[in-house]
Amino acid sequence: MSIVLTEDQNGVRYIKFNRPDKLNSFNKEMAQEVQRLLISSDEDKSIRCIVITGVGRAFCAGQDLEEAISEDGPELKSIVEEHYNPIIKLIRGIEKPILAMVNGVAAGAGANIALACDIVFAAKSSKFIQAFSSIGLIPDSGGTYFLPRLIGMGRASALAFLAERIKAEEAEKMGMIWKAVDDEDLEMEVHNVADHLAGLPTYGIGLTKRAFNEAWNNSLDNQLDLERDLQAMAGLSYDYQEGVNAFLEKRKPKFKGE
Numbered sequence: 001m002s003i004v005l006t007e008d009q010n011g012v013r014y015i016k017f018n019r020p021d022k023l024n025s026f027n028k029e030m031a032q033e034v035q036r037l038l039i040s041s042d043e044d045k046s047i048r049c050i051v052i053t054g055v056g057r058a059f060c061a062g063q064d065l066e067e068a069i070s071e072d073g074p075e076l077k078s079i080v081e082e083h084y085n086p087i088i089k090l091i092r093g094i095e096k097p098i099l100a101m102v103n104g105v106a107a108g109a110g111a112n113i114a115l116a117c118d119i120v121f122a123a124k125s126s127k128f129i130q131a132f133s134s135i136g137l138i139p140d141s142g143g144t145y146f147l148p149r150l151i152g153m154g155r156a157s158a159l160a161f162l163a164e165r166i167k168a169e170e171a172e173k174m175g176m177i178w179k180a181v182d183d184e185d186l187e188m189e190v191h192n193v194a195d196h197l198a199g200l201p202t203y204g205i206g207l208t209k210r211a212f213n214e215a216w217n218n219s220l221d222n223q224l225d226l227e228r229d230l231q232a233m234a235g236l237s238y239d240y241q242e243g244v245n246a247f248l249e250k251r252k253p254k255f256k257g258e
């Protein structure tokens with residue numbers, strides 16, 4: 001059985017971590033496979049939305065700690081550099097909507113991979129744990145970048161230092177994730193949103209993602225310049241023409257993501 005499962009449906013690629021007996025913790029093979037699948041999802045024009053989730057009772061328990069301490073395993077620095085950093089850069093750099101469907105516990109790098117996604121849905125029974133401090137590490141996989149920006153420095157510090165288990169509903173309340181959903185409704189809700197997103201003007205959505213990525217570091221002047229340039233690009237798209245024509249002709253638009 002493959003270490004990561006994939007399924008393509010209605011323009012949506014589902015990427016499912018598949019080491020359920022290890023709570024989908026990451027080893028080298030899984031990290032490389034996730035990178036490969038993200039790259040191929042980016043290159044495949046028929047894929048217009050990506051959903052990342054886990055098989056079994058966990059989303060992902062972060063680094064496989066047996067591998068991390070194994071004498072013939074990869075060094076800690078290369079685990080971060082070669083396994084997680086490329087995944088986070090791909091999630092942020094792929095100009096298509098990426099959803100996290102957090103089906104169970106998300107710990108360590110697993111939590112931060114979810115938080116790097118554009119929209120995070122989580123089953124109400126799931127929990128987010130910045131598990132790093134429990135084993136003497138620092139939040140990686142973008143944790144020190146995204147957490148303070150998403151929830152503010154005070155909350156980020158508390159989560160990172162204390163490694164408390166945060167329930168999905170609490171995560172929603174503090175703005176860390178988009179939505180906590182009843183467990184039995186999670187798949188249906190995420191499938192519906194993903195199908196919907198895949199039919200939207202995903203070229204424009206990709207440019208919006210680029211603008212949001214840049215907004216973290218830009219001055220207002222620079223951001224306004226960027227909006228001007230990206231809007232000019234969006235204005236040349238098929239989808240813009242189609243959206244305006246459909247509005248004027250009082251019909252439903254049929255977008256292509258171009």
Ligand code: T3D
Binds near residue numbers: 022061065066075108
């Ligand atoms: O080199 C580096 O480490 C650098 C990279 C760092 C990135 C990171 O992600 S560091 C953080 C690593 N992750 C953790 O510290 C989390 C460890 N896991 C847990 O704290 C707990 O398992 C959970 C809170 C996630 C879930 O608890 P619970 O009680 O529901 O499940 P469990 O019984 O602890 O785990 C079930 C099995 O999964 C168990 O195996 P067994 O006894 O049934 O054979 C457990 O050992 C295994 N498992 C869970 N997490 C990991 C793991 N095995 C390897 N690595 C794991 N991270």
